[in-house]
Amino acid sequence: MEARRDVFQAIADPTRREIIGMVAGQSLNLNSIAGNFGMSRQAISLHIRILTECGLITVRRQGRERICEARLDQLNEVSAWIEQYRRHWERRLDSLESYLDQLKKQRQDGK
Amino acid sequence: MEARRDVFQAIADPTRREIIGMVAGQSLNLNSIAGNFGMSRQAISLHIRILTECGLITVRRQGRERICEARLDQLNEVSAWIEQYRRHWERRLDSLESYLDQLKKQRQDGK
DNA sequence: AAGTTGTGCAAGCAAATGCTTGCATTTATA
DNA sequence: TATAAATGCAAGCATTTGCTTGCACAACTT
Numbered sequence: 001m002e003a004r005r006d007v008f009q010a011i012a013d014p015t016r017r018e019i020i021g022m023v024a025g026q027s028l029n030l031n032s033i034a035g036n037f038g039m040s041r042q043a044i045s046l047h048i049r050i051l052t053e054c055g056l057i058t059v060r061r062q063g064r065e066r067i068c069e070a071r072l073d074q075l076n077e078v079s080a081w082i083e084q085y086r087r088h089w090e091r092r093l094d095s096l097e098s099y100l101d102q103l104k105k106q107r108q109d110g111k
Numbered sequence: 112m113e114a115r116r117d118v119f120q121a122i123a124d125p126t127r128r129e130i131i132g133m134v135a136g137q138s139l140n141l142n143s144i145a146g147n148f149g150m151s152r153q154a155i156s157l158h159i160r161i162l163t164e165c166g167l168i169t170v171r172r173q174g175r176e177r178i179c180e181a182r183l184d185q186l187n188e189v190s191a192w193i194e195q196y197r198r199h200w201e202r203r204l205d206s207l208e209s210y211l212d213q214l215k216k217q218r219q220d221g222k
Numbered sequence: 223a224a225g226t227t228g229t230g231c232a233a234g235c236a237a238a239t240g241c242t243t244g245c246a247t248t249t250a251t252a
Numbered sequence: 253t254a255t256a257a258a259t260g261c262a263a264g265c266a267t268t269t270g271c272t273t274g275c276a277c278a279a280c281t282t
Binding site for chain 3: 013015039040042043046047063064065
């Protein structure tokens with residue numbers, strides 16, 4: 001347990017992605033986040049801990065509450081990893097498109 | 112087992128990200144991929160199966176070999192999810208930057 | 223035909239993950 | 253001060269994950 005915590009793994013879980021979505025709009029305390037899920041408060045608490053450990057959210061205490069705030073710049077790591085391949089997959093789509101264009105043209109000519 | 116296979120989970124594993132990196136450049140057969148890792152061929156085979164199940168690579172057989180080819184357009188799903196938050200985190204960075212600028216200016220003025 | 227190469231399938235296993243429930247602790251409120 | 257609210261901590265548990273090893277099999281090579 002308590003293994004490597006990286007952003008890739010953090011966003012792999014759909015519940016955590018949902019939490020990020022909630023907190024991105026407005027900072028929320030733990031209980032109001034947990035209220036929107038059909039699972040125990042502790043489960044959500046653990047998800048939030050994971051998100052905290054990899055820097056995607058920060059938690060500040062305010063009275064007896066823990067306010068969770070999004071700190072999404074870490075997503076850049078994932079984004080950068082993906083972007084290095086964008087050229088690759090868009091080229092594929094381009095060549096598919098030109099192939100389809102060609103096919104269409106041939107059909108029109110043939111007719 | 113054999114749960115939901117989504118792209119988010121597929122790229123959560125560093126070995127699978129490495130495999131994607133290798134196959135993006137050139138199509139490779141299973142054994143030559145496995146040769147670059149310090150783990151058994153079967154382990155790699157399983158990773159490739161997962162990548163296949165979520166559509167990130169396709170495998171075509173050619174004689175007795177299985178040629179793995181990248182099909183990375185599925186990464187768009189992750190990219191799109193992240194991009195919806197880019198404005199959010201870049202705004203944060205902007206305000207941090209302007210804050211630092213302000214701080215720097217103050218220090219210069221003070222001196 | 224016999225051997226080598228590339229791969230799949232299946233059983234087994236330690237560790238990680240995602241969840242629960244119960245109890246303790248701190249902070250506000252009546 | 254007693255009570256409620258917001259949360260942490262810890263033990264327990266089923267499932268999933270990532271890996272291994274052993275065996276089978278089809279496809280090339282000699």
